Amino acid sequence: MARDPLAGISTIATPQTQRIPGRTDQVLNNAGGYVFAKDTWNRLEDFLILGTTGGAYYVGEDKLTADNADVLFAAISEDGPRVVDLIVAISTAQPPRAPKPHPAVFALAAAFARGDLDTRQAVKAALPLVVRTTDHLAMFVGYLKNLGGKASRNGSGLVVGRALRTALASWFLRDEPDNVAFRACKAMQRKTPQGEALALRDVLRIAHPKADTAQHKALFGWIAGNVTDDQAREVLPAVDRFLTAKAVTSVDEAIRVVGELRVPWEFLPDAMLREPAVWETLVDTVGMTALIRNLARMTRLGALKPMGDATGRAVARLTNREAIVRARIHPMDAWLAMRVYASGTAQPNPRAEVQTWKPVPAILDALEETYELAFGSVEPSGKRLLVAVDSSGSMSGGWGGRLTVGGSPLGAPYEVGCAMAVMLARIEKGNVHVIDVDTSVHASKVTPRTNLREIASWRPSGGGTxxxxxxxxxxQEQLNVDGIVVFTDSETWAGRSHASQSLTAYRKAVNRQACVVVAAMTAAGHTIGDPNDAGVLNIGGLDASLPMVVNGFIRG
Incomplete structure (x- = not known):
């Protein structure tokens, strides 16, 4: 009998290298398989949470960044105020949804540079909520300089109009003058993303904020260089603390000002930051973020040591739930700190000497608890979950596809997926089963008792997807679960049927109400999740709200 070509057309089982018949919304992914295109707003959310630093296995950093910039610009053209609302929602969420602020600050600058009048008004209101520190301010100005068109006469490279002046002025006026002074003292000058020096004085001259109080007048005059140190310290306690700290010449003096005045480490002279006794005092006073970032330094200098008093106090802070939430610590920050600290070695500058230290076990244990506490309190859903971590070659971190946070390698997408799977397993206790998937199903090492430090040595099985x-x-296993969570980059191609078709078959055979969450590990713009399926949810895999979202979605 002659072969009937129509017999090969199937909406039940279609090879992943072909579109599902009738689904014109499918696109070719970077591995040669067909998946579903995310809409503009889902792609924008992925970008704001995941960023593009480090690129992906199939897509380099430059192209991934350019693609996501195009999505951002399209969203601004479509509905600029909605873009700003999304930026604010992600930037101010508790726990923080995005590991790093760079994508949100860039998006805010783009909204101001390319948005209409309503969008710019929204940016003016949002700026003090998103651009919270001098680092963020330097980012915003640097990004805006690249996006704002013609250079100006004021030397800033910005086209300065009333709207920009008002927006930047809000940074200086959003809080009590002494709180602004405190942030200013921590960093009077920062570098933009382009590497250019940006003095807070220059931003002040652009903004021209209105000084309505004596404190504001003293603050703005001191930053501009028109008010003396003595005049400023009389009305601004933060400036007084800063100048007092800068003047110390001995360890005893440094310990006194840290203990009595609670000055941050940035206020102290560099020579004092090489003294173990000073850091033993700073353990109690520095901000939570500064504490986490300086654990290696404290250990290297001898301030943190096994069974040391300062070590016990550091552990107490690192395991304080309220302090972690208040400091907006993202789980990935805690995990990155654990990865770096456990390594015992670092070289922040390629030209500098390698720094080494011997990790203190108690600190490592505390950082693991910090990671868990940073997710917030999530009650078990009582539902049964299957968690699948994509262990194919594209999740291995090869070809530059390693997740990067703030210039530091966080690990391969596979490692991060496993870390998130551990968290879900701990929350849901005995109601989670985890598997690895490439072109076969493999047993996973993840259990509720998995030590997060182990994951660094795990390697994905590799191969196709x-x-x-x-x-x-x-x-096939007749595994009756309420939800299936997949951590993946969606670069699938090797199956004889699409994931959406196999999900339909599972629902018909086992559980018609099963929900699916697809956690994206890269901002590649596509997903295996059918956008027309109300039982499928797409979310960023580095989103700190993921456990809560999974929990709520599976509950229905």
Whole structure:
């Protein structure tokens, strides 16, 4: 009998290298398989949470960044105020949804540079909520300089109009003058993303904020260089503390001002920051973020040591839930700190000597608890979950596709997916089963008791990708679960059916109400999740709200 070509057309099982018949919303992914295109707003959310630093396995950093910039610009053209609302929602969420602020600050600058009048008004109101520190301010100005067109006569490289003056002025007026002075003293000058020096004085001259009080007048005059140190310190306690700290010449003096005045470490002379006794005092007074970032330095200098008093106090702070939430510590920051601290070695500057230290076990244990506490309090859903971590070659971090946070390698997407799977397993206790998936299903090492430090040594199985397998395997095993969570970059191509088709088969055979969460590990703009399926949710894999979202979505 002659072969009937129409017999090969199937909406039930279609090879992943072909579109599902009738689904014109499918696009070719970077591995040669067909998946679903995310809409502009889902892609924008991925960008704001995941960023593009480090690129992906199939897509370099430059192209991934350019693609996401195009999505951002399209969203601003479509509905600029909605873009600003999304930026604010992600930037101010508790716990913080994005590991780093760079994508949100860039998006805010783009909204101001390319948005209409309503969008610019929204940016003016949002700026003090998103641009919270002098670092953020330097980012915003640097990004805006690249996006704002013609150079100006004031030397800033910005086209300065009333709207920009008002927006920047809000940074100086958003808080009590002494609180602004405190932030100013911590960093009077920062570098823009382009590497150019940006003095707070220059931003002040652009903004021309209105000084309505004596404190504001003293603050703005001191930053501009028109008010003396003595005049400023009389009305601004933060300036007094800063100048007092800068004047110390001995360890005893440094310990006194840290203990009595609670000055941050940035206020102290560099010579004092090489003294263990000073850091033993700073353990109690520095901000939580500064504490986490300086653990290696404290250990290297001898301030933190096994069974030391300062070590006990550091552990107490690192395991304080309220302090962690208040400081907006992202779980990935805690995990990165644990990864770096456990390594015992660092070289922040390629030209500098390698720094080494011997990690203190108690600090490592505390950082693991910091990671968990940073997610907030999530009650078990009481539902059964299958968690599938994509362990294919594209999740290995090869070809530059390693997740990077603030210039530091966080690890391969596979490692991060496993870390998130551990968290879900701990929250849901005995109601989670975890598998690895490439072109086969493999047993996962993840359990509720997995030590997060172990994951650094794990390697994915590699090979091709078939993301229909979690659903096929669950159907074959008759595994009745309420939800399936997949951590993946959606670069699937090897299956004889699409993931959405296999999900349909699983629902028909086992559980018609099963929900699916697809956690994206890169901002590549596509997903295996059918956008027309109300039982499928797409979310960023580095989103700190992921455990809560999974929990709520599975509950229905």
């Amino acid at each position: 078939n993301l229909a397998l979690p659903f096929d395997w669950a159907r």
